[in-house]
Amino acid sequence: MADTAIDYAEVFQALPGMVALLTPELVYADANEEFLRVAGRTREQVIGRYLFDVFPENPDDPGGSGMRNLASSLERVVGAGERDAMALQRYDVQSTERPGEWEERYWSPVNAPVVGPDGKVVLVIHRVEEVTELIRARSRPLGDRDRVLEAELYTRARELQEVNERLREAHAREREVALALQQAMLPAPSPVRHHRAAVRYQPATGALNVCGDWYDLVDLSGGDRIGVAVGDVVGHGLAAAGVMGQLRSALGAASLVADGPAEALDALGLYARSVDGAENTTVVQTRIDWDTHTIVYSSAGHLPPALLCRDGRVVFLDQATDPPLGARPEHTPRPQATVDFAEGDTLVLYTDGLIERRDEDIDAGLARLADALTRHRGVVLEPLADALLRDLLPAGGATDDTALVIIRL
Structure with a gap:
């Protein structure tokens, strides 16, 4: 055999x-x-x-x-x-x-x-x-044996129903605790220096696929620069929330001392090897520099950030993409790319819940995002974030959580 x-x-x-x-x-x-x-x-x-x-x-x-x-x-x-x-x-x-x-x-x-x-x-x-x-x-009409069988079947059905109810109650409690932990660990929406940002975290509707997504904004030294990142941990619930908190803190610290996003993700990848549940996490790190009007970025298997230009064009930052954290058995330096921006452009970072659908290719979701950004290019930040969620998330509720960060450049 x-x-x-x-x-x-x-x-x-x-x-x-x-x-x-x-x-x-x-x-x-x-x-x-x-x-x-x-x-x-x-x-x-x-x-x-x-x-x-x-x-x-x-x-x-x-x-x-x-x-x-x-x-x-x-x-x-x-x-x-x-x-x-x-x-x-x-x-x-x-x-x-x-x-x-x-x-x-x-x-x-x-x-x-x-x-x-x-x-x-x-x-x-x-x-x-x-x-x-x-x-x-x-x-x-039932005989004695039939009555015994009926009683046994009824008892087993009631026991099964009670077990299912207890499982649903336990899942609901875990979801509430995980969401509270997620909200406590994510930074409150506030300007970084004088730069405006809109952030959103949208949990999945009626599911435990929550608490794996995160965002972070870091004030970098050495000029008018900030670091912006989003990431997505595989898994859900309390375990994912715990891993998310560890990785977000580690990346924030690495961004302060690293010589660019690629080096920061290198350090995060090494750290992730010691964290249970961190394997296959995706994350993209960007460094926005207003002195040089450049965005330096590196991606560990994450969806590409979108740069909305003032004229309505949308450019996806997809020239420095590598596998997710822990996907390679040996450490390999990650790639890094640079793109110029003009004053008034908008940078959008997001997680897969915003655009991915199980029944379509990822390019369709990216095209849908680009179309929405172009249609709403004149909208100010906070209403723009709300418009993107309204246009792109399924009407019946998303089955995956969503993190969204929008920076006006």
């Missing part, structure tokens, strides 16, 4: 239970044969379609909650990256042979995340056990 290649696609199709794969947008990516057979659907009726278009709520049952409960469970899995076992659900299914007629069905679903290398959920495993016949059997 060790020398035999396993065809996992065949294994997936041969699984004896109902299993489907959903994208984070709840579109069917795949479903095994048992899922299609029990659901009474063909592959063409399912794959590539939105879950609740394939299985909508029964319009004749205004009290039905199956679709709402399933949607809440899947949102928790995508947002928190945690497995969720649902209580028994009634979820009627429309007959494929008699459209408009609905069959009363009962399901026991379990939803689990598949996480990519960046720590984000890329797929959801949606496993379902169809228990309609068992529920219907309860309406028939």
Whole structure:
């Protein structure tokens, strides 16, 4: 067996239970044969379609909650990256042979995340056990053995529901504590010397994907210069908040003594090797010098800062990008680049929650940011920050936190 290649696609199709794969947008990516057979659907009726278009709520049952409960469970899995076992659900299914007629069905679903290398959920495993016949059997006269079985099933279902409630309460408490810690560690929005800045931190909505993003502004010696940085720690919750605080403090100290952003990131990378959870952190460091009208920058795997010119052009600072912290086994000096700016230009640094979407290429998000900056180029700093969040974050709430720093040059 060790020398035999396993065809996992065949294994997936041969699984004896109902299993489907959903994208984070709840579109069917795949479903095994048992899922299609029990659901009474063909592959063409399912794959590539939105879950609740394939299985909508029964319009004749205004009290039905199956679709709402399933949607809440899947949102928790995508947002928190945690497995969720649902209580028994009634979820009627429309007959494929008699459209408009609905069959009363009962399901026991379990939803689990598949996480990519960046720590984000890329797929959801949606496993379902169809228990309609068992529920219907309860309406028939029960023997002693049936009563014992019914009582056991009821007890187990209640225990599972209580465990899920306690987990949700614990997650909510951790989120509150982590956000409070995050806000305490991030600097208050205030001018650096006489230079104006607008900063924002926007936590993810209804999820634990918070507290990994940070920003920092440092007053540098040796002329009219400041350092500006943003970073993103892999992970979420209290652990990410702790790592964020350590890295932010270390980078701020390194910026004061380093001969430029590349050297500061070199020092941060060496320090990060001793911090659990700091690996694969992305960060970009900039040094803005008003005496020379230059921006010197270096990036450790982070998204490029955007320079909004007075004429509306947007230039992305992407000429000094290296892998994230800890991504290389051996230490290698990081690159550094310089760009000129004119008085009245605007520098924008941000984290991935502002522009990244799981269903599109990163270039689409960058283009969306450039378009928003061009449209709002005449807006003053604070309203500009609000406009960018309003235009670029999803209407239903972001699944990742967002840090944003805007400097008027």
